[in-house]
Amino acid sequence: MTRRTSLACLIALAAAAPVAGVAAGHAPTPEELRTALAPRVQQLAAAGGDVTALAARDPELAALLDSRPETTGLVTLALADPPVTVTFPAPAPSGPLVDEDLDGMPDRVRAALDAAGATLARLEDAGLREPGADLELYLLPLGSVARGWIGLDGTPVAGRGARGFVVVNIVHPAGSDAVHAATARFVARLALAGLDADAPQWWLEPSVAWFELQAAGPSLEIASAIRSRWSQPELGLQTGLARIARGNVGLLLALEDPRLAQRVLRETWSALARRAEIDSRDDVVIEALRRSTGTDVAELQARAAIRALVDGLEPTRWAAEVAEVPAGGIQTTIHAGPWGGALLSLRPDPLGAAATRLSASSSGPGWTLSLIARRHDGRWERIYGRDPAGGIELLVPWRDYERAVVVMIRDGRGSAREIELLIDDAGADALFALASVSARHLPDGSVEIAWRTGWERELFGWLVERSDAPDRPFQAIDELPAPALGSETGGAFYRLRDPA
Template sequence: MRNKALSGVFAVSAVVWAGGVLAAGSGCGTVDLLRALRAGGGEGVPGETLRAGGFDREELSSGGRFRLHNATVRGSMEPPAQVTEVARTLEAAWRVLVARGGWPDPARSRPVDVVLLDGLEQGPSRIVLLEDPGARPEDGVAASMVVTGSPRDWPLAALHQFLHILQVSQSADEGLWAYESSALALEDRLLGGGLLPPALLERRQDRPELSLTSDREELSGGAAPFLVWLAATRGDDLFTLWWQRAATEWGDNSLSALDTALRLGDQISLAESWRAYTVWSSYPGMSRRPGAGVPGLSATLPVTRSARTVSELPSSGAGPDALLIEPMGYAVIRLRDLGDVGAVTVLLEAETGALPEADLLITWPHVEAGWLSTPFVFMDGRAELNVPLAAGSEAVLIIRDRRWRGEALAVSWQIDADPGYPFELSFLAADSSPGRIELTWGSQSERGLFGWLVYRATDARGPFRSLGSIPFPALGEVTGPLEYHYSDTDVEEGDLYYYLVEGITMDGLARRSLIVARQAVGEGSGAAVPSGKRD
């Protein structure tokens, strides 16, 4: 017999353990699992049973509590911990859907019971959704799913299939309704509210190298931060389209469906979105704070075991020390506290035919904008990048494997100091004449240099402002002495000015010189401050 108070909503039941007594459909009572979760427990409230009950739309919208009820278990008198975790996960899923207004039209919905049958100690386990909470399995099954693998994997696997069933069930006659809310809401609440199944968290801690696809869960669990980022940047409509595509494609299709949804909605591929996410989540600009790690959501994402910090050069990793990157995973190398090396050369090598991607994120202490991302260009599995790196700046090397499946990709790496890139400055001098200051500098060599900008300040500590927005050209690729001249005519007699020059590379990166100072003079005046270099 149906509970009338629940007839207007989609009800989910699951197995819980209460005070040593299994809460079953025979009338043993129910447990307010939500209260147990909020109290930090996962196995009910010992010695307490609550009357089976429901709520209406008003109670739902005001945060009313959801009670699990009418659960049936067979094959075991004492449900193992995995059963409790399945119950917790499905209950949390239901609360998230309700919170996002994801309940269906009451005229199209029916209460549904979740029954876990045999195979509780060892997989596979069969989970059955019934149209009537009071019905038995043989009285009419609306839908069923088989959870395979280790029992510790059941909560997430059950959750994944549960969402899929909600997606593809369009007919009221099936007793199920189409999932029209955002899948992101579920991932967000499970992650942010600490409601991910403990077994999943333990596995992630034991094997931090797991990436999006290595554990065959694809985008259903460990990638929650990526999904949160997708929702923030692409909107909830992406998830509706994703699940619609997943319902119409065959086979192992979650990644393919998400790729299709991204291309249809935003004309951007999954690989391009993954690249943008890894760059965003690894932004190093806040890491200057003592003890700070990678900011954003990346701290909760199991990237790879290949996260390391380099503070001395040269540094390299090959053979057993190479980076091992899972498909749709990424590795991070942070360059910190290197001193005034001037520039670095980064060499990456993978097997021929591999599809690695890499970016280098750089911060400069004197640039408030934060960071600049520079991509590597791979040819036959090999890529090299020269990058200016001033004292006090920081860089983060991000290496990804853009494949969806396959074995881990081995990438060897080498980082060396390159003080002569993009120029070797031989001198920098400033001289005063009436109404102007003449700046002269010489370069001994140039590599990959696009042009020069001249900066000026009225204090040695800055701020320095560019005297012009367009770099004037450099020869760029030359060995041998060169000399450049710049005349600053916007000066006031008696004022002291500080100058530096900045070389801009073909990649748009910058390296600055030391500072020179000079005082502007008027007619018949001499120089008050001798020219020369100044730290």
């Protein structure tokens, strides 16, 4: 936690640790910065006030922002805890620069320092920042839209890390909470730029969002980014759109363990910092994700989508919404690029059967298909989740559920680019949902039969029969049935060997 220190003490510290000199070239004043940003209000609003994202497409603006601001007429202090050199306007008797607690600095400056200290501590815990390294923070009046940016000292050699400074809008109309969150965001962004200033946006944005969440708490902005991510899942994990990429923070939240998420961040960013020049940044992050989580990345995406649904962040757009199933059912084909996917919503047909059957198949491996359903008491359950290569059939009994969602994610290396779906009505008295069936010849000449259920209701057991030809009588493989192991809330896996 940031230590609350008197202004007199802070000024004494500033004398002992003067701020670094400004970079070569013109040092823009706050007024010049506001003037430069004013014609770009609409673009800034579209970027969520993140001037860094805007400057990436505007070389003239980028050149201005990479120069440290002019500090004449501002207060500059050097703190030991947190290790921050901060520049800000003097307190005012009213308005956004008021000092209600009379500690010698505007209350919003205190909020920013609290956020900076919390973010630096988490970065150091994750091994992503050198302990005790000084941070340059400029808290300036920048109008009503801009949130802030980071400035980098020169162009990184071979795209690696770079040092720099952080600028945050101290007068943003959303108040101290906005200043707190923006400071956490840009402090994290600068620290990660110190490891790889050209890291893939699809991993930079969620990494920054995770540190912002840890330091500043949940926000409507991040929740909206997660919703946007799953409203356009076909764009895929490696999207180049900053807002959609920010929603990838759901992958870290789906781990359900902040310590594991912190380890994943450490391993992915460390891998970027030490990668060979010939290695693809995208591939480096994907492999580090897989290694550090112990989970396939497509499955991790499915978990992120499921968590968003369970948290109430439903997409604003679905691949399809099915509430009425016509005679003959509904057939559809889902296409997706690498790491892309689709979400499909199922609801009971008021005039239809008491259950909906979903059949899915793909021409090869490479998809993760998950079916989750919400019970009448509001609890979500995952009925099925695996690769549907070879075909599956699932049943949603509306007696037990009021809503279902199909989450489909394509693996980045998968060979099958599409998945075929058939949705139709099913009878009301089905006793089980068959998830998968397979058979294979073993080297000794026998046949192994395996099947998995999504759920089972009042079953005693399974009797498997075989025949030499479709038109000949069937005979049981075993005299006694295989005991049923599933339940209404979860299926089971079965395997049987036919020696004949």
